Amino acid sequence: MSGLGLQEVVSKLEEFAPLKLAGSWDNVGLLIEPSAPKSVENVFLTNDLTEKVLEEAIGQKADLVISYHPPIFASLKRITQKTWKERLVATCLEKRIALYSPHTSWDSIRGGICDWLCDSLPHASTTPITPDVENEENGLGRFLTIHGNLTLADAIKRIKEHTGIKNVHVAIGVDSNLETNIKTVAVCAGSGASVLKPAAADLFLTGEMSHHEVLDCTQRNISVILCNHSNSERGYLKVFKSKLESSLSNKVKVSVSTVDADPLETY
Structure with missing residues (x-):
């Protein structure tokens, strides 16, 4: 691999998902920039960066994570060895590894994480639940009109197969059952309760919701499928790997973490 300059790679990332699509509260873009010049030959993708994941990235000779x-979300007032997030920053700087985070810009962009999650179900159309003011194709969440017949049981099976997870949490609407036909679905990766709430759909699909948010849905006869937060997002990385390799003209090696996993497990 011949590699590319860091800023050239960052420009391609922002070309795919402009940072202005991210929430105003979010911390996105280039978060750690080593001293210049910085060439990127190896890009490493992960849903969450932990110390174990960073060890894997170092083993893969990553130039950019x-x-x-x-x-880095809450402010850091010092960079010491005291906390795991401080150690992440210190290690990246020591190893000259750049760090970039797209977060909610990938949620909003057409062809991003929400659309990948939508692909678990057969649908005739998708529209953002909260459209972007500049381009209505982008925006938060997705409202799906299902194509053909789809029962709740079918939806559960398809979602598990698409995301590659063994278990999901299911709450069934008060007047529904596993054989209820699903005609509309509201989708939001991650923690989607606030985005999904205004949608009038038969089914909500997201990563996590609180007890009271789920209870409110079931009493409105909306069934809910929860994948766990990062399980509703992580599978997109393999899709993005191909997108990024193509946009960088295959001049950079792109790999996906095999260590990264949702912290919650079902026993």
Whole structure:
């Protein structure tokens, strides 16, 4: 691989998903920039950057880590060895590894994480639940009109197969059952309750919701499927790997973490 300059790679990332699509509260873009010049030959993708994942990235000789969730979110007042997030920053700087986070810009962009999650179900159309003011094709969440017949049981099976997870949490609407026909679905990767709430759909699909948010849905006869937060996002990395390799003209090696996983497990 011949490699590319860091800023050239960052420009391609922002070309795919402009940072202005991210929430105003979010911390996105280039978060750690080593001293110039910085050439990028190896890009490493992960949903969450932990110390174990960073060890894997170092083993892969990563020049740039793209972490979907921003590891730096709350302000850091010092960089010591005291906390794991401080150690992440210190190690990246020591190893001259750049760090980029797209987070909610990937949620909003057409062809991003929400659309990948939508692909788990057969649908005739999708529209953003909260459209972007500049381009209505982009925006938060997706409202799906299902194509053909789809029962709740079918939806559960398809979602598990698409995301590659063994278990999902299911809450069934008060007047529904597993054989209820699903005609409309509201989708939001991650923690989607606030985005999904205004949608009038038969089914909500997201990563996580609180007890009371789920209870409110079931009493409105909306069934809910929860994948766990990062399980509703992580599978997109393999799709993005191909997109990024193509946009960088295959001049950069792109790999996906095999260590990164949702912290919650079902026993």
